[in-house]
Amino acid sequence: MIAMLLAGGQGSRLGVLTAKVAKPAVAFGGKYRIIDFPLSNCINSGIDTVGVLTQYQPLRLNTHIGIGIPWDLDRNVGGVTVLPPYEQSGKTEWYTGTANAIYQNLAYMESYNPDYVLILSGDHIYKMDYEVMLEYHKSHHADVSIAVMPVPMQEASRFGIVVTDDKGHITEFQEKPEHPKSNLASMGIYIFNWSVLKESLMTLSEQPNCDFGKHVIPYCFGKGENLVAYEYNGYWKDVGTLGSYWEANMELIDIIPEFNLYEEFWKIYTKNDIIPPQYISGDARISRSLIGDGTEIEGEVMNSVIGCGVRIGKGAVVRDSIVMQGSVIGDGAVLDRTILAENVSVGARAVLGVGENVPNRIKPNVYSFGLAVVGENTVIPAGVRIGKNTAVTGLTVLEDYQDGLLASGETLDKAGVVS
Amino acid sequence: MRAVGIILAGGNSYRMKELSNKRAIAAMPIAGSYRSIDFALSSMSNSHVQKVAVLTQYNSRSLNEHLSSSKWWDFGRKQGGLFVFPPMQTPDNSFWYRGTADALHQNLNWLKDCHEPYVIIAPGDGIYKLDFNKVLEYHIAKKADVTVVCRELPAGEDVTRFGLLKMNDDCRIEQFEEKPMAAISSTISCGIYVVRRRQLIELIERCGQEGRFDFVKDVLIRYKDVKRIYGYRITSYWNNIASVESYYRTNMDFLKPEVRDYFFRQHPDVYTKIDDLPPAKYNPGCEVKNSLISSGSIINGYVENSVLFKDVFVGENCVVRNCVILNSVYIGDNVHLENCIVESRNTIRPNKSYIGENGPYIVTESGDRYLL
Numbered sequence: 001m002i003a004m005l006l007a008g009g010q011g012s013r014l015g016v017l018t019a020k021v022a023k024p025a026v027a028f029g030g031k032y033r034i035i036d037f038p039l040s041n042c043i044n045s046g047i048d049t050v051g052v053l054t055q056y057q058p059l060r061l062n063t064h065i066g067i068g069i070p071w072d073l074d075r076n077v078g079g080v081t082v083l084p085p086y087e088q089s090g091k092t093e094w095y096t097g098t099a100n101a102i103y104q105n106l107a108y109m110e111s112y113n114p115d116y117v118l119i120l121s122g123d124h125i126y127k128m129d130y131e132v133m134l135e136y137h138k139s140h141h142a143d144v145s146i147a148v149m150p151v152p153m154q155e156a157s158r159f160g161i162v163v164t165d166d167k168g169h170i171t172e173f174q175e176k177p178e179h180p181k182s183n184l185a186s187m188g189i190y191i192f193n194w195s196v197l198k199e200s201l202m203t204l205s206e207q208p209n210c211d212f213g214k215h216v217i218p219y220c221f222g223k224g225e226n227l228v229a230y231e232y233n234g235y236w237k238d239v240g241t242l243g244s245y246w247e248a249n250m251e252l253i254d255i256i257p258e259f260n261l262y263e264e265f266w267k268i269y270t271k272n273d274i275i276p277p278q279y280i281s282g283d284a285r286i287s288r289s290l291i292g293d294g295t296e297i298e299g300e301v302m303n304s305v306i307g308c309g310v311r312i313g314k315g316a317v318v319r320d321s322i323v324m325q326g327s328v329i330g331d332g333a334v335l336d337r338t339i340l341a342e343n344v345s346v347g348a349r350a351v352l353g354v355g356e357n358v359p360n361r362i363k364p365n366v367y368s369f370g371l372a373v374v375g376e377n378t379v380i381p382a383g384v385r386i387g388k389n390t391a392v393t394g395l396t397v398l399e400d401y402q403d404g405l406l407a408s409g410e411t412l413d414k415a416g417v418v419s
Numbered sequence: 420m421r422a423v424g425i426i427l428a429g430g431n432s433y434r435m436k437e438l439s440n441k442r443a444i445a446a447m448p449i450a451g452s453y454r455s456i457d458f459a460l461s462s463m464s465n466s467h468v469q470k471v472a473v474l475t476q477y478n479s480r481s482l483n484e485h486l487s488s489s490k491w492w493d494f495g496r497k498q499g500g501l502f503v504f505p506p507m508q509t510p511d512n513s514f515w516y517r518g519t520a521d522a523l524h525q526n527l528n529w530l531k532d533c534h535e536p537y538v539i540i541a542p543g544d545g546i547y548k549l550d551f552n553k554v555l556e557y558h559i560a561k562k563a564d565v566t567v568v569c570r571e572l573p574a575g576e577d578v579t580r581f582g583l584l585k586m587n588d589d590c591r592i593e594q595f596e597e598k599p600m601a602a603i604s605s606t607i608s609c610g611i612y613v614v615r616r617r618q619l620i621e622l623i624e625r626c627g628q629e630g631r632f633d634f635v636k637d638v639l640i641r642y643k644d645v646k647r648i649y650g651y652r653i654t655s656y657w658n659n660i661a662s663v664e665s666y667y668r669t670n671m672d673f674l675k676p677e678v679r680d681y682f683f684r685q686h687p688d689v690y691t692k693i694d695d696l697p698p699a700k701y702n703p704g705c706e707v708k709n710s711l712i713s714s715g716s717i718i719n720g721y722v723e724n725s726v727l728f729k730d731v732f733v734g735e736n737c738v739v740r741n742c743v744i745l746n747s748v749y750i751g752d753n754v755h756l757e758n759c760i761v762e763s764r765n766t767i768r769p770n771k772s773y774i775g776e777n778g779p780y781i782v783t784e785s786g787d788r789y790l791l
Contacts, residue, residue: 030698031714069490070695253700261697262717269695276683277451277713277726278699279674286707290698293452293714294683301701308698 001134001191002078002114003047004105005038006098007122008055013241015366016375016391017341019417022054024122025061026245027324027342029252029261030292030305033064034239035122036071036270039080043071044266045130047118049078051108053101055085055094070271083108099210103201109194117197119190119212125248125259126236127266133230134191140168143196143225144217147189149232159185160213162229170227173218184229186213187236196225235259243369246339249305249322253288274308274325283314292325299329313348321353330382337388338372346374347382355387358409362418367391367411375415393417420467422555422613423499423535425523426459428543429476429506429516434580434662437762437781442481445473445543447660448728448745448763450673450682451713454485455660456543457691460492460501465687466551468539469499472529474522476515479505482543491692504529518632523623530620538619540634542610546669547657548682548689549611557651558613564646565618565639567592568611570653572602580661582608582635584650592648595640606650608635609657656681667760667779670726670743673711696729704735720750734769743779756782 011023018026024035035052042050050073054061061082067073068080083105085094095101102109102119109117116137118130128147137145148162156177163172163182174180190212200219204210221227235258239245251257261268274294280286281298289301292308299316306312307324313331321335326343329335333346336353340346353372360367367373367389374380375393384401386392387408394414398404406412428445435444445456456473463471471494475482482503489501504526506515516522523530523540530538537558539551549568558566569584578599585594585604596603612634614622622638631637639648656678660666672678682689696715701707705718712718715730720737727733727744734752743760750756751769758775761767761782773782 070693255702262700262715267695268697272693275452275688275691275693276679277711277728279679280707280710280712282709284707286701287705288703289701291701291712292698296679306698 001047001116001118001130002049002051002109002112003042003118003120003130004102004109005035005042005050005052005120005122006101007035007052007061008058008095008101009121009123010056011123011240013366014239014245015242015363016373016393016413016415016417017242017245017339018057019375019393019415020057021060021376022056022058022122023240025057025064026239027307028125028239028245029249030290031272031308031325032268032270034125035061035064036268037125037127038120038122039065039068039071039073040266040268041126041128041130042120043073043269045128047130048073048075049112049114050080051083051105052080052122053083053095053105055101058082058084064271066271070269072269078112081108097209097211097215099201099204099212099216100207102197102212103205103210106198106201109198114194117192117194119188119192121188123240124187124236124238126232127234127259127268128189128232128236130189130191133189133232136230137191137228140228141226142191142228143193144220144227145191145230146170146217146227147187147232148184148229149187149236150183151185153180153183156180156183156185162186164229168228168230170221170229173221175213184231187232188213190217191230196220241369242339242366242371242373246322246337246369246371250303250320252305253290253303272308284312299331307342324376336372337370338374340374341376341378343376344374344378344380346380347384349383350380351385352380353388354385355408357388358407360389360391360409360411362411363391364389375417378415391418420469420552420555421535422468422537422539422551423530423533423616424459424463424468424471424551425526425538425540426456426463426471426473426543427519427522427540427610428456428482429474429479429522430519431477432661435666436663437783438663438666438760439478440783441478441762443475443478443543444661445475446478446481446485447544447666449546449660450670451711451726451728453689453691455546456482456485457492457689458546458548459541459543460494461687461689462547462549462551463539463541464492464494464690466549468551469494469496470502470533470535471499472502472504472526473543474516474526475503475505476522479503485692488692492690502529518637519634520623520626520637521632523619523634524627527620527623527627530616530623533616536616538614538616540612540614542659544659544661545609545611545657546660547609547653548655548687549653551613554611554613554651558649561590561649562647563649564614564642565648566613566651567639567648568609568613568653569606569650570609570657572605572607577662577664578602578607582610582639584608586650590650590652592639592643592650595635595643595648597635597640606652608639609653610659612639613651663760663781664778667743671724671741673726674709674724694729705733720752720754728763 007024073080161174278295315332321338330348332349494501713729745763755772
């Protein structure tokens with residue numbers, strides 16, 4: 001079995017966090033990036049041939065994956081291959097949909113002539129043994145298996161729902177139904193028999209924006225292929241919104257988290273750029289937090305996830321926040337419910353996450369949850385105050401802040417990335 | 420780089436007491452994330468030495484595990500690479516390495532097959548960063564036969580565990596004594612040598628014929644009047660960890676901001692084998708002051724002025740003060756540790772107390788983890 005990992009999406013609901021990086025390359029949990037989870041699942045499941053389909057802002061993703069050394073995917077045969085869209089004689093197009101992306105890489109899969117193809121997306125946090133799913137697929141003589149998980153019935157109308165008979169065979173699909181007949185939501189993880197996948201992609205090649213959920217699966221279903229649902233009951237988190245991204249990070253710092261990174265079994269691998277240990281000074285106070293390598297802390301950190309190589313100055317307070325790799329927080333700065341992307345510099349005594357919970361004026365659906373979000377390489381001058389539901393990017397100076405304040409719900413976009 | 424590297428990592432030291440029971444000195448964990456050989460290997464890699472041989476003998480398995488892949492130090496190249504040479508039985512030789520010169524002698528074939536004109540010899544227990552290009556330039560400029568990297572002895576150090584030397588104004592070494600009873604000077608050898616490869620082969624072959632086995636005694640000291648042996652002074656951080664005291668102090672040095680800045684933040688980096696461990700986790704009730712904490716650790720108790728290596732668990736209500744806790748130690752609840760070095764993979768049962776009175780106390784309690 002080979003795996004095809006869809007990692008080309010922008011993840012626009014993560015706002016400025018994905019302004020310069022694809023969503024799978026967004027940092028997570030102190031030292032990881034989101035794509036580490038499916039990639040580690042692959043190697044832990046014994047899958048050593050993985051095609052990673054990239055499109056949106058692939059630089060960080062490409063450098064992270066490299067030749068796959070951290071995941072032991074540097075192989076003589078197989079290994080990891082990054083597959084960007086490419087120019088073709090005749091019709092050239094971007095990856096217009098998930099299935100279209102796979103279709104454009106038929107030649108890659110053909111070269112391995114696999115029995116089965118696993119389709120994954122690069123933006124979920126979970127541990128899953130794909131080999132168990134493959135066993136299930138085989139034992140049910142399935143043509144297509146779809147991983148599903150039970151969700152609360154009242155939330156089922158947000159998902160693509162599958163209805164199964166008592167043997168696990170799928171009898172009906174409902175896309176975001178008003179009156180769901182079941183609570184099994186599709187996780188976007190599929191195993192196809194190679195012949196079935198190839199045939200359906202060829203048939204649907206002219207379909208615009210060809211998508212697995214919308215086109216390929218219904219096509220296979222309509223053709224009478226044997227579709228089965230593989231029920232998964234572990235931890236699975238879609239970190240598609242700032243709220244769920246923040247929440248998933250916060251869940252890691254529970255005393256015994258539901259999603260436990262400290263288990264010897266099923267390790268999550270990542271590329272380590274920063275090796276030295278972290279230093280906690282005599283003035284620091286830390287509680288309920290995850291802290292990455294090479295970080296130096298002189299301030300106070302509570303309920304937070306801090307990445308590698310971060311510096312937190314004297315008297316600074318970081319509360320309920322996520323700070324990614326390489327950011328520097330000046331002396332006396334205060335962060336409440338803030339997400340700092342990579343290499344952000346926060347000036348001394350700046351205060352983030354103050355004031356009322358006013359909805360964001362430009363993108364109320366993205367910048368909500370009461371979070372202050374700061375894009376990568378942003379500079380925040382000393383002494384300013386920044387409200388809730390805000391987004392800040394670029395090299396900002398004191399003059400950008402009226403009376404030294406960016407009120408709740410406002411957006412300060414000096415990098416020009418918020419459209 | 421026009422030199423090959425040789426790292427002498429085979430020796431044992433009684434001064435390390437229990438700490439060397441299960442590992443080579445060169446594999447001693449340092450500063451939370453590293454092992455001592457990483458410093459020599461990284462300096463060579465960063466100086467673009469492409470071919471490095473590590474000569475191992477005593478407790479070599481620990482070191483071999485650490486060196487299982489050469490990619491961490493960027494030696495996984497088609498040109499050169501990282502070689503590990505334990506003693507080997509041949510038709511001509513059935514001995515272990517009987518000394519540093521003998522170790523070189525037993526690997527003379529490899530040295531003869533190299534094409535690089537110079538050789539850099541370094542021990543595996545030095546904690547430093549060094550640009551070997553500069554030493555080599557100096558060696559060539561001085562038209563030296565052997566260049567010895569040396570430095571001023573830090574005040575209060577025990578002289579008798581070093582090689583002491585005295586140089587003239589031109590930095591040529593006039594006196595050299597190995598581990599003397601009384602100090603002849605305050606300049607010590609760092610055990611790092613640069614020598615022309617053909618010169619080294621000639622010297623070592625001679626040692627072999629004469630049945631002499633020690634590089635310092637039988638080469639440097641014996642030839643100091645007939646060969647041009649020069650000293651290259653360094654002033655940057657250097658320490659060796661050949662005793663429990665110095666091992667403890669070297670780790671504690673990393674609590675100083677200037678030492679951390681020098682090794683962790685200034686170019687070039689020190690590399691090591693990557694263990695895939697999650698970030699360190701601080702649970703409610705923990706208190707950490709002036710300490711280094713490494714990845715994979717989980718802290719519930721009180722930690723002060725200590726260096727915690729990777730994958731350490733500190734239970735609730737613990738007090739850990741002025742300690743060096745090596746890899747994968749599990750400390751149960753209500754444990755009190757002060758001035759201790761806790762051996763790796765130890766499991767300390769709840770309510771235990773260890774306090775080092777005169778110097779660091781080495782805790783080797785191997786309680787069974789899964790019976791707790």
